[in-house]
Amino acid sequence: MTIQEQYEHLEKTLRGYNPSADFSRIRNAFEYADQCHNGQKRKSGEPYIIHPLAVAQIVAEELNLDSESIEAALLHDVIEDTPAEHADIARLFSPTIADLVEGVSKLTRIQYATKEDEQMETLRKMLIAMSKDIRVILIKISDRLHNMRTMEYQSPEKQKQKSLETMEIYAPIAHRLGMQRMKWELEDLSLKYLDPVGYQEIVSRLDAKKTEYDMFMQKTRAQVETRLDELGIPHLVYGRVKHPYSIYRKMFSQNKNLDEIFDLFAFRVIVENVGDCYNVLGVIHDIYTPILGRFKDYIGTPKPNGYQSLHTTVMGTDGIPFEVQIRTRSMHEVSEYGVAAHWKYKQNGQGAGAEGKYEWVRRLLENQEGADAEEFIHSLKIDMFADEVFVFTPNGDVQNLPAGATPIDFAYAIHSAVGNRMVGARVNGRIVTFDHTLKNGDIVEILTSKGAKGPSRDWMKIAKSNEARSKIRQWFKKERRDENIVNGRAAFEAELKHCGLSMKDLLGPDRLPVLLKKVTYPSLDDMYAAIGYGGFTAQKAVSRMRGELQRIAKQQAEKQALEASENSSKAEDSHSPAPKQVKSEQGIIVEGLNNCLVKFSKCCTPVPGDEIVGFITRGYGVSVHRSDCPNASPERRADPALSDRWIRVSWGSDTNESYPTTLEVVAKDRLNLLLDVSAALSTTKTFVSGIQCRSTEDGFAIARIEIRVRDGEQMRTIINKLNQISGVLQVTRPSG
Ligand code: MN
Numbered sequence: 001m002t003i004q005e006q007y008e009h010l011e012k013t014l015r016g017y018n019p020s021a022d023f024s025r026i027r028n029a030f031e032y033a034d035q036c037h038n039g040q041k042r043k044s045g046e047p048y049i050i051h052p053l054a055v056a057q058i059v060a061e062e063l064n065l066d067s068e069s070i071e072a073a074l075l076h077d078v079i080e081d082t083p084a085e086h087a088d089i090a091r092l093f094s095p096t097i098a099d100l101v102e103g104v105s106k107l108t109r110i111q112y113a114t115k116e117d118e119q120m121e122t123l124r125k126m127l128i129a130m131s132k133d134i135r136v137i138l139i140k141i142s143d144r145l146h147n148m149r150t151m152e153y154q155s156p157e158k159q160k161q162k163s164l165e166t167m168e169i170y171a172p173i174a175h176r177l178g179m180q181r182m183k184w185e186l187e188d189l190s191l192k193y194l195d196p197v198g199y200q201e202i203v204s205r206l207d208a209k210k211t212e213y214d215m216f217m218q219k220t221r222a223q224v225e226t227r228l229d230e231l232g233i234p235h236l237v238y239g240r241v242k243h244p245y246s247i248y249r250k251m252f253s254q255n256k257n258l259d260e261i262f263d264l265f266a267f268r269v270i271v272e273n274v275g276d277c278y279n280v281l282g283v284i285h286d287i288y289t290p291i292l293g294r295f296k297d298y299i300g301t302p303k304p305n306g307y308q309s310l311h312t313t314v315m316g317t318d319g320i321p322f323e324v325q326i327r328t329r330s331m332h333e334v335s336e337y338g339v340a341a342h343w344k345y346k347q348n349g350q351g352a353g354a355e356g357k358y359e360w361v362r363r364l365l366e367n368q369e370g371a372d373a374e375e376f377i378h379s380l381k382i383d384m385f386a387d388e389v390f391v392f393t394p395n396g397d398v399q400n401l402p403a404g405a406t407p408i409d410f411a412y413a414i415h416s417a418v419g420n421r422m423v424g425a426r427v428n429g430r431i432v433t434f435d436h437t438l439k440n441g442d443i444v445e446i447l448t449s450k451g452a453k454g455p456s457r458d459w460m461k462i463a464k465s466n467e468a469r470s471k472i473r474q475w476f477k478k479e480r481r482d483e484n485i486v487n488g489r490a491a492f493e494a495e496l497k498h499c500g501l502s503m504k505d506l507l508g509p510d511r512l513p514v515l516l517k518k519v520t521y522p523s524l525d526d527m528y529a530a531i532g533y534g535g536f537t538a539q540k541a542v543s544r545m546r547g548e549l550q551r552i553a554k555q556q557a558e559k560q561a562l563e564a565s566e567n568s569s570k571a572e573d574s575h576s577p578a579p580k581q582v583k584s585e586q587g588i589i590v591e592g593l594n595n596c597l598v599k600f601s602k603c604c605t606p607v608p609g610d611e612i613v614g615f616i617t618r619g620y621g622v623s624v625h626r627s628d629c630p631n632a633s634p635e636r637r638a639d640p641a642l643s644d645r646w647i648r649v650s651w652g653s654d655t656n657e658s659y660p661t662t663l664e665v666v667a668k669d670r671l672n673l674l675l676d677v678s679a680a681l682s683t684t685k686t687f688v689s690g691i692q693c694r695s696t697e698d699g700f701a702i703a704r705i706e707i708r709v710r711d712g713e714q715m716r717t718i719i720n721k722l723n724q725i726s727g728v729l730q731v732t733r734p735s736g
Contacts, residue, residue, distance in 0.1 A: 003034075006053050011058045014070060021067040025093070030056075031073040032092060036082040043153035051146060052077055058142040062182065069135045072100035076139055080105040096133075104143065109263035110392075138172065144170045145182055148189040163190040180307075181336045181383050187245035195248075195632050202244045202251075205258050214239055217265060218239060220316055224269065227283050232516050235280070236270040262312055265322035274299060277326045287635030288314035299327070307335050309664070350535050392443045396532025397464035397697040405464045406439050408455075411446045412468035413699040417666040417730040419457060419468065420475050421448040435462045447727055448668060453478055471512050492531055495538035499546060506545065509650035518548045521612050522634070523627055532570060584652030587659075590614055590622050591648040598649075603660035604735035609712025614649035624649055628734030635672055658687060658708035661715065664734045668700040668727040677703060680721045684714075704734070 001009070007030055014021050033052050040048035054075035059065045072094060078084040079101055148166055152160050167190040174183035192199045206213070217239035228235045239498055241264055250261050269280050277299060284290075302308045309327040310529050327335065391402050401409050407425030411418045424447040425432055429619065438444060455472045496502060502657045506515055512524075519541050521527035530536040585598040587608060597620065602674035604626040606612050611627040625632040637646050651732035667673055674693055681688050690706040715733075722731045 003047065003049060003053065004028060004056070006050070010053065010057050010060060010070070013057065014067065014448065017064045018067065021070075025071055026074070027069060029074040029093060030537045031087055032084075033074045033078055036078045036084050040081065040637075042150070044150060048077075048081075052152075053680075054149075055139070055143050058145055060138060061178075062140055063142065065135065066136060068094070068097055068100065069139060069385075072104070072135070073139050075101045076104045077108075082110050084147045085156075089662065095308070099484045100133060100136055100139065103133060104140050107136065107470075107641065108143075110441070117473060134177075137177070141170055141174055141179070141186075145186060145189075149166060151189065153192060159193040163193040166190045167194065179336070184245065186245055189250055191245045198248060199244060202247055202258065206241055206244070213265070216316070216318065217241075217267075217565040220265075220267065221289060223317075224267070224284065225670060228280065228286060231279070231283065232616050233276050233279055233283075234272050235276075236268075238268045238270075239479065240266055242266055263321050263323045265320070267322060267324045268332070269324065269326045270329055273328060277310050277328065280326045281312060284312060284326075286315060290314050293322075299331070307331075308654070309314055310333060320545045347643075373462070387542060390440050391438050392441070393698040394443060394445045395647050395697060395699055399444075399698075401438065402464045404434055406430065406462055407438070407444060408434055408459050408463045410444045411469045412440065412463070412471045413465065414446065414696065415666060415700055415702075416471040416475070418446055418448060418698075418700060419471060419728045420479070421450065421452040423447050423449045423452050434459070450723070450729065481529050483529075485528040486532065488531030488533070488538070489524075490527030491538040492528060492541055495542045499542055501542070501546065501549075505549060507650075509551070509591055509648065512650065513648060514552070515545045515548055518544050525611065525628070584654055587652050587655030588612075588614075588622075588624055589650050589652045591650075593622070593647070599623050599657065601625045601629065601631065603631050604733070607661050607709050607712050607715055608651045609661045612649050612651070614647040615642075616645040616647055622647060622649065626735060628735065655711065659691065660706065660708050662734055663705045663707065663715075663719065663722070664730075665701075665703040665705065665722055665728055666730040666732075667701050667703070667725070668729065669695050669699050670727055673701055673725075673727060676725045677722065681705070681707070681718070684718050684721050686714075686718055700729075729735050 007027075010030075010147055011023060011026065013350065014023075014026065030049075030053070032051045036051070037048040042048055042051055052074050053077060056070050059069050059073040063069075075089060075093070075097065078089070086098045086102050089101055092207075100416045137358040144166060147162065150164060150217075153164070166186050171186040171190065172179075172184050174186060188199075221237050221239050221362050225235070225237050228237075247258065247261055247264065251257065254261075271277055271280055291313045294311070296311040298307055298309045298311065308331040309325045311323065311325055313321055313323045343593065349637075357511060389401050389405055390398050391401065391405075393414075394396060399410060399413050401413060404496060406418065407427070408422070411425070422434075425436070426445040426447065427436060427438065427442050429443070440644060455475055457476075463472065496506075501560075506512060516523065516527070519527055519536075521530065527536065528539060531538050531541065585596065588598045590596055590598065598614075600606055601623050606624055606626045612624050613627045613632050614624050615632065617623050634648075637643065665677065674691070677691070678688075687708040688705065691703060693701055693703040695701050706719070709718070719731045722728060
């Protein structure tokens with residue numbers, strides 16, 4: 001067929017169902033597209049215009065869409081592939097058509113990689129959400145159908161990729177929109193490239209048995225038609241062999257070969273009204289023996305996508321089972337063309353247009369019943385009338401955010417460290433402000449810096465997601481505390497030095513708890529935080545502690561003097577016990593207990609210098625936690641059921657050579673990141689027992705590093721070193 005003939009065929013098809021269409025506009029669209037694509041060739045070597053013409057033919061012939069859709073189908077690739085722009089089409093045709101073409105182009109631009117199921121579902125939702133006008137997705141599916149039909153000219157790699165995409169994205173959308181006929185063809189074509197051997201096997205077996213099958217179907221059809229004629233029920237009966245992909249799926253899921261597939265044949269009886277559907281069902285069950293448990297009434301309870309029909313499976317005269325579907329003509333149209341069928345009705349009614357957009361789809365869907373249907377309506381409502389926005393990471397992953405979301409929401413959705421270090425954002429390659437509203441399909445990139453000051457209070461007002469807001473709140477609570485601790489500690493240490501004391505004088509199991517009690521703080525960090533914040537002063541802290549230290553020293557001196565005199569009075573006792581030394585297990589002194597089993601908790605892996613607390617386990621001795629570990633939180637320690645199992649522990653002077661602990665590094669993913677991390681660990685002479693690194697979907701990397709360190713000081717050195725690596729956003733000691 002020449003291009004002209006093909007175009008005339010299109011006009012003829014359109015005239016068949018819409019004689020009053022404006023054919024001069026259709027011709028203009030065709031000629032404009034032809035001119036735009038002039039010189040371009042398809043992979044098959046044919047002129048490019050063949051493709052948009054074929055897509056328009058599908059839109060007309062298979063979906064009977066309105067003339068705007070036909071024009072848009074003819075023009076669907078001009079924005080993407082030629083210099084033509086939205087404005088040109090809006091001016092030459094109409095803004096609506098320009099929007100349709102732009103919509104199709106947007107969907108074309110999306111790159112899919114195959115993902116886990118959840119991502120695929122999000123992608124499908126996004127696609128529907130992006131198609132503000134349902135006609136966009138209908139044209140896009142037609143486009144994909146033609147591309148699949150002509151896939152043989154593509155490279156094997158492209159064939160596989162496009163087929164997978166079709167199987168995972170487009171066929172399910174066609175199904176969701178109730179377009180069974182197109183769904184089947186998309187699936188069969190995809191299968192052909194995804195499993196050529198399996199596909200060929202089915203097709204050639206079906207071919208080989210074609211005569212046999214045809215005879216069976218003719219005979220059965222005649223039996224049914226004769227009976228319905230006798231009863232005077234107007235009808236149409238079709239028989240068909242099920243399509244290859246549905247056979248393929250059955251073979252796989254039931255692990256059967258082709259001969260064992262139960263129902264290879266399906267018959268359709270189309271009647272005039274619902275009453276006759278049930279009459280025909282009675283007739284079928286009278287002629288053939290129904291197979292138990294196979295009757296389904298989708299008229300009473302339609303499928304979520306609007307499908308209505310009666311289904312039954314019966315045993316044929318030759319012992320061959322087959323399925324029968326019984327429905328009215330309008331139910332049949334819905335089943336074949338899905339929402340497109342409704343579009344057609346609307347068009348005949350009040351004329352097509354963007355007004356009311358999805359109103360009719362929604363009404364259609366809301367009329368459905370059943371839990372399944374409800375769920376579908378719910379998801380479709382979210383999809384289409386949405387409180388959600390779908391945006392891409394630079395890697396092409398989809399993030400699902402509440403409508404009105406900003407780069408702040410996006411950054412915190414990736415990781416709180418990304419949000420806290422954010423200094424800017426790019427949307428579709430352009431720098432935007434933090435309060436920029438994200439739109440469906442935007443590609444969002446977050447710019448981070450180690451020097452970032454962190455979130456500001458305003459961010460809380462800008463952010464739309466609860467997730468972002470709560471993470472910002474956490475930051476204020478925590479980050480300020482850390483800052484305060486650092487400042488408070490510095491002030492406290494300076495004051496100590498000023499008074500001729502050192503930290504060593506304060507530590508030790510017999511001192512620190514008493515001293516802390518004196519200043520009424522549960523831990524040193526709490527005291528530092530208070531000093532940093534200004535709620536307490538370093539001078540007060542040191543002077544109170546000094547008073548206490550003097551008292552302790554005096555007490556000890558008296559005690560020693562007493563012991564000395566006792567010893568001398570018991571001079572005959574030659575085996576006097578060695579001066580009492582506090583014994584430690586693995587460097588840990590457990591208050592009141594000697595020689596008890598000590599283990600370090602895996603959740604927070606304390607090292608010397610950390611403030612610690614012990615928990616008496618059942619049978620495994622004392623487990624040592626950092627006092628800031630969530631598993632040793634004040635609430636847990638106060639729990640009456642467990643409170644007597646918490647026990648004071650402290651670091652002795654004879655700590656082990658090294659202790660295992662864990663660090664978590666969050667960084668921008670890049671080449672050689674792990675190499676730099678290893679280098680930093682090696683220059684700090686760190687003993688590494690394991691590194692696990694995973695990339696997040698958004699271009700960040702999270703590494704868990706298991707190391708052995710002598711004490712907290714060595715660890716701080718390592719953390720500092722890691723922090724200096726380019727791209728590293730945060731180094732933390734995980735706990736809890
Ligand atoms: Mn195309």
